[in-house]
Amino acid sequence: MADAATAERTTTLPRTPPQILGPFYPFMHTPTDSGDLTGGGKAKGTILYLSGRILAADGQPVAGAKVEIWQANAAGRYAHPNDDNVGAPIDEKFNGFAVTTTDGQGRYAFKTVRPAAYPAAPGRWRPAHIHFSVTAKYEQLVTQMYFKGGEYNETDSWLNSASRKDLLITDPKPADGKEPGAQAVTFDIVLTRG
Numbered sequence: 001m002a003d004a005a006t007a008e009r010t011t012t013l014p015r016t017p018p019q020i021l022g023p024f025y026p027f028m029h030t031p032t033d034s035g036d037l038t039g040g041g042k043a044k045g046t047i048l049y050l051s052g053r054i055l056a057a058d059g060q061p062v063a064g065a066k067v068e069i070w071q072a073n074a075a076g077r078y079a080h081p082n083d084d085n086v087g088a089p090i091d092e093k094f095n096g097f098a099v100t101t102t103d104g105q106g107r108y109a110f111k112t113v114r115p116a117a118y119p120a121a122p123g124r125w126r127p128a129h130i131h132f133s134v135t136a137k138y139e140q141l142v143t144q145m146y147f148k149g150g151e152y153n154e155t156d157s158w159l160n161s162a163s164r165k166d167l168l169i170t171d172p173k174p175a176d177g178k179e180p181g182a183q184a185v186t187f188d189i190v191l192t193r194g
């Protein structure tokens, strides 16, 4: 008969659903490894302190995982040669591509801005999201993080294709002790083995 300790060891967290890589994975562009995509807070938009943990399905932290993020800026524009959303300006102060490595508790952290939604095709908009690629010892997961209440969340085919879209939707709150107006959000990612 399983005791409490056994039950704890066999905890199975739901795996974070994968999402498409998308067309704007950075090209000829080096990710910043400083953790700060905002140029010291100079980028336009709402500052977002984005952090979380990479976990295995058994709840153990995944240390040493590579976490990459890339995203549109606060106007909905990627600094990518194929982004034809030219009505939205590029923000020279914003570096929309970053990489870090998780610490011993599986933690990662970035300082970024909230991205805007953008037109993906005539008449079809993508809700605001941040792309993630997590590379650990045994597996790689590519996914996207969305925002609660985001315009177009209900109609986006990629978000709605997720087996558990609730696992991809985050809810930023005011960031205590940071710049006025800054927000903070936690996004934990669960792999199978790590």
Ligand SMILES: [Fe+2]
Pocket: 022, 024, 072, 129, 131
């Ligand atoms: Fe995207």
